[in-house]
Amino acid sequence: MQVGIVGLGRMGGNMAARWRASGHEVVGYSRTSPDRDVASLEELAGKLAAPRAVWLMLPAGEPTREALRQLAGLLSAGDVIVEGGNSRFSDDAEHARMLAGHGIGYVDCGVSGGIWGRENGYAVMCGGADEHVRKVWPLLESLAPDADGLCHAGPVGAGHYAKMVHNGIEYGMMQALAEGYELLEASEYVPDVPKLLASWRHGTVVRSWLLDLLVRALDDDPRLSRLSGRVDDSGEGRWTVEEAVRLAVPAPAMTAALYARFASREPDAAAAGGGPHPAPPGPCPGATMAVLGQGGTGMSGRGGRRLALLVAGAFFMENLDATIISTAAPDMAASLGVRPVDVNLAMTAYLVALAVFIPGERVGRRPLRRPPRLRLRDRGVHGRVGAVRGSRHCSPPSWRPRSAAC
Numbered sequence: 137m138q139v140g141i142v143g144l145g146r147m148g149g150n151m152a153a154r155w156r157a158s159g160h161e162v163v164g165y166s167r168t169s170p171d172r173d174v175a176s177l178e179e180l181a182g183k184l185a186a187p188r189a190v191w192l193m194l195p196a197g198e199p200t201r202e203a204l205r206q207l208a209g210l211l212s213a214g215d216v217i218v219e220g221g222n223s224r225f226s227d228d229a230e231h232a233r234m235l236a237g238h239g240i241g242y243v244d245c246g247v248s249g250g251i252w253g254r255e256n257g258y259a260v261m262c263g264g265a266d267e268h269v270r271k272v273w274p275l276l277e278s279l280a281p282d283a284d285g286l287c288h289a290g291p292v293g294a295g296h297y298a299k300m301v302h303n304g305i306e307y308g309m310m311q312a313l314a315e316g317y318e319l320l321e322a323s324e325y326v327p328d329v330p331k332l333l334a335s336w337r338h339g340t341v342v343r344s345w346l347l348d349l350l351v352r353a354l355d356d357d358p359r360l361s362r363l364s365g366r367v368d369d370s371g372e373g374r375w376t377v378e379e380a381v382r383l384a385v386p387a388p389a390m391t392a393a394l395y396a397r398f399a400s401r402e403p404d405a406a407a408a409g410g411g412p413h414p415a416p417p418g419p420c421p422g423a424t425m426a427v428l429g430q431g432g433t434g435m436s437g438r439g440g441r442r443l444a445l446l447v448a449g450a451f452f453m454e455n456l457d458a459t460i461i462s463t464a465a466p467d468m469a470a471s472l473g474v475r476p477v478d479v480n481l482a483m484t485a486y487l488v489a490l491a492v493f494i495p496g497e498r499v500g501r502r503p504l505r506r507p508p509r510l511r512l513r514d515r516g517v518h519g520r521v522g523a524v525r526g527s528r529h530c531s532p533p534s535w536r537p538r539s540a541a542c
Contacts, residue, residue, distance in 0.1 A: 137161070137274045140180045140190045142203055143221070144169040147247070148193030150254035151220075151279060158278035177203070181210040188215040189272050196223040196371065204231055213239025216271050218262075220245045222303075224375055225296040228263065232292045241268030244292060246299020247279065257281025261302075263294030304376030304390040307369075309346050311393035317350065330354040367397045 137160050141152050144166040152162045152171075165180045166172045174180045181188065188211055194200045200223055207217060217240060219231065225244070232242040242264060249258035258279045262269055269276075269288050280286040289298045320329045334351045337343050353360065373394040380387035 137189070138163070138184055139272075139275055140165065140184050140188065141193060142166070142177065142180070142190065142207075143193035144171055145193065146251050147253070150251060151191075151193065151247070151258070154254050154257075155275065155278055160275065160278060177206050177210060181207070186212055186214065187271065188212070189218070189275065190215070191218045191220050191272075191275070193220050196221055196227075201227075201231075204234065208235055208238050208240060211238070211240050214241075216241040216243060216268050218243045218245050218272055218275075219296075220247050222246075222299065222370060222372060223296055224371070225293045225300060228293040228296055232264075241265065241271065242292060243268050243272060244295040245276070246295045246302065248299065248302060253279070257285060259302075260286045261289045261295050261298040262287070263290050263292050263296065263298075264288075265291070300372045300375050300379070303370070303372035304387070304394075306346070307373045307376075307393040307397070308389040309344065311389075311396055313346060313350055330358055365400055367400045369394060369397045373397070 139155060139160055140163045141148055141155075142165050144152060144164050148164075148166075149169065149171060152164050155162050162173075163180055163183045164171065164173045165175075165177060174183060180190070184190070190207060190211065192200060192203055194203055200219060200221055204217065204219075211217070217235060219228070219242070223231075223244070228242070228244040231244075235242045243262055244264065245260060245262040247253070247258045247260055249256060258281070260276050260280050262276060266288075276286050277283070287298075289295055317329065317333070320326050320332065326332055330351065333347065333354065337347060337351060353363075357363070373390065377387060377391050377394055379385075380391070
């Protein structure tokens, strides 16, 4: 089958190579890659025979939208565009409507497998109308490792929605591996942590590709000393948490893993390296597994203190409310099944958090010290992920709204 691919980065380039190895004719375009076959989208459209299939592997947002707008004017009715990047699922309906006005089909496709997919195959989850998915099915089959690794998840938007949740789960799994590694490394009971983790790859319930990558990283750098404590996020984790809130679905593991990444970017956590190993200057060379073993837990510093205080405060307030209800309206409390604990216990938890977590870092790891002055920071949530659009220093910052304090 003939296919045009726009975007020849690490993922797009490897996918093109896998298609070629499977016997497909690939016409690749990229503005910068020396491996491109054509120099423009116009030339790409002219090289493909109708009905055309064009696959996009571009950054989410405006780059993808601009490419779709240009292709809408270059392709013909009956052609199909597959959006294989990590666009937000809610954008897919708009893309499909725009292309439908030109008679062009649209398929959104989540692809998982990373840079190893060229050899091992990619898990493919797609969304779109049956007729459009059917036209590109041979391409999907060639990407997947086998028939079980390919899924038509539902209508337009389903592919990217599935990939979003997939990445949210991945965040949680990576966070758990990071915390387990750091706990083993801090303990006096296990002298050879890499050896233990390598044994977990065989027969245990936690064996996984992510564990394989951790073991591989430890083989290359047993102390993970070349990794930074800072961990960025690509966007899907945020969208997963937003959806959990919208649908009132408890998602504490994925949410905590996302917040741990935020905490890893705090100045004190970054300066400390976030874990038992000092962090070198410069960016992390292995972003895929940067979370593992490095304050990838992100729970030291201000992030950990804030979380501890929040949990203890919530525990106190919840049980205080329950006690008041039981005292003032015992009949209503019985009908609601309210069973308050001793308010003194809740208050104790709150005071312990104030006494232990607020004055300094983790107990036993560093001398206690007062935290630095808090800063309000305006993070670019809808821009480049993890970017800081501006920092404003306010005095005092802790309770005043940004508009008043800044």
